[in-house]
Amino acid sequence: MNVPMRVPASAQVTDIRVQEADFDLSRELAALRAGDGRVGAVVSFVGTVRDLNEGSAVSEMELEHYPGMTEKALEEIVAQARARWPLFGVQVIHRVGPLKPLDQIVLVACSSAHRGEAFAACEFIMDYLKTDAPFWKKEQTPEGARWVDARASDDSAKRKWAEA
Template sequence: MTAPRVLIQHQDFDVSAELAALRAGDARVGAVCSFVGTVRDRNEGASVSAMELEHYPGMTEKCIEAIIDRAVARFGIFGARVIHRIGPLQPLDQIVLVAVTSAHRGMSFQACEFIMDYLKSEAPFWKKEQIPEGARWVDARVSDEQALARWAQIPAH
């Protein structure tokens, strides 16, 4: 049985185990690239003591599946896995894993970054941070939109 490409979960994940499972039994794989996002203790100049992530069940998974499909079509990757945590998180906690496999490193690096850029801008997640002044919702960043826009300028392979 093939592991799901997208998991939204409360519990933490084991990066090493996820990477091993992603490439297991696929002799075509010459490159595995991954990105792990973690909770920082500061954001926009404020100290962050905790974060809570919410999502739109069903829609979130469908959106991420579509992002992965675009990465497969664009970069010819063999496999992909996105795990995104929800619920309460603390600084240093892992939030997200994006992992891809391909024949060569260039495609893996680009596909991993592509998936993460689209994930940050398109997937329906909401972040609420606890700062000294109280709770605040985190807005999308201009830099995330700029990262997404540059993919329109980079030709597909």
Template sequence: MSTVRVQAQDFDLSAEVAALRSGDAGVGAIVSFVGTVRDMNDGAGVAEMELEHYAGMTEQSIEKIVDQARARWPLLGARVIHRVGPLKPMEQIVLVACSAAHRGEAFAACEFIIDYLKTEAPFWKKEQTSEGARWVDARATDDAALEKWAAR
């Protein structure tokens, strides 16, 4: 089972993991990644980050990424929750959680999904810093992380 949600409200990690494993005795591993807002980026203090997206298109894009992960690894479930709107430092931005019979598949799929989310999902991020507002571009390290999956 896969779940993809884009929402303004926060999420409860424990509840989301419990829902991912609920009723499936075949689950031997759940790997989760939670991304949070940092208070510093590129040498400037960050007071707030605002995430924008295109409703409908964004969810479809994320669902395609999850489908690609499911085609590569025998996942039992996947859950992606991405927040939008204004967020403060230390707030949760994104959850990626994958369940599988074994940890290797769950780890690989979780990493794959987050690498694709960082570069391929249609989100736009704007930071409010002491130097003013600025749009955040993908990092070269995010592109490099994505490239490793093409080689496999």
């Protein structure tokens, strides 16, 4: 593995938010690269609420978190990504509260000089967020409310980074 070029802390932008309000994807991505000529790549992931999960229609998803602990976990995940890849900007916005199908849940965006680093960092952050950040999802279905269990595939996705 190549040792990443280090980006001085003074040249890094980190924006981590846990909020009920929706976000404007175009505005958030523009802010991540605003006026920074070093940026050659911005990669983003947006997760949305599905209307069907585990064979049942989903009419609403309620997202809960542990205030303070959640933000700290996200900061630690971003710090790990920054230690692996030379990132100029990292943005993580995660919504909480009641959400409807098609609503945006999460934005993870990374900027770097090159696409490979930005893609890898974005995927790493999302994989760790799914397993290490204290969020809980409750879905409303025709059968009633149910808590969403952790998925083995999320643990698998995280493990691949330990092998990298």
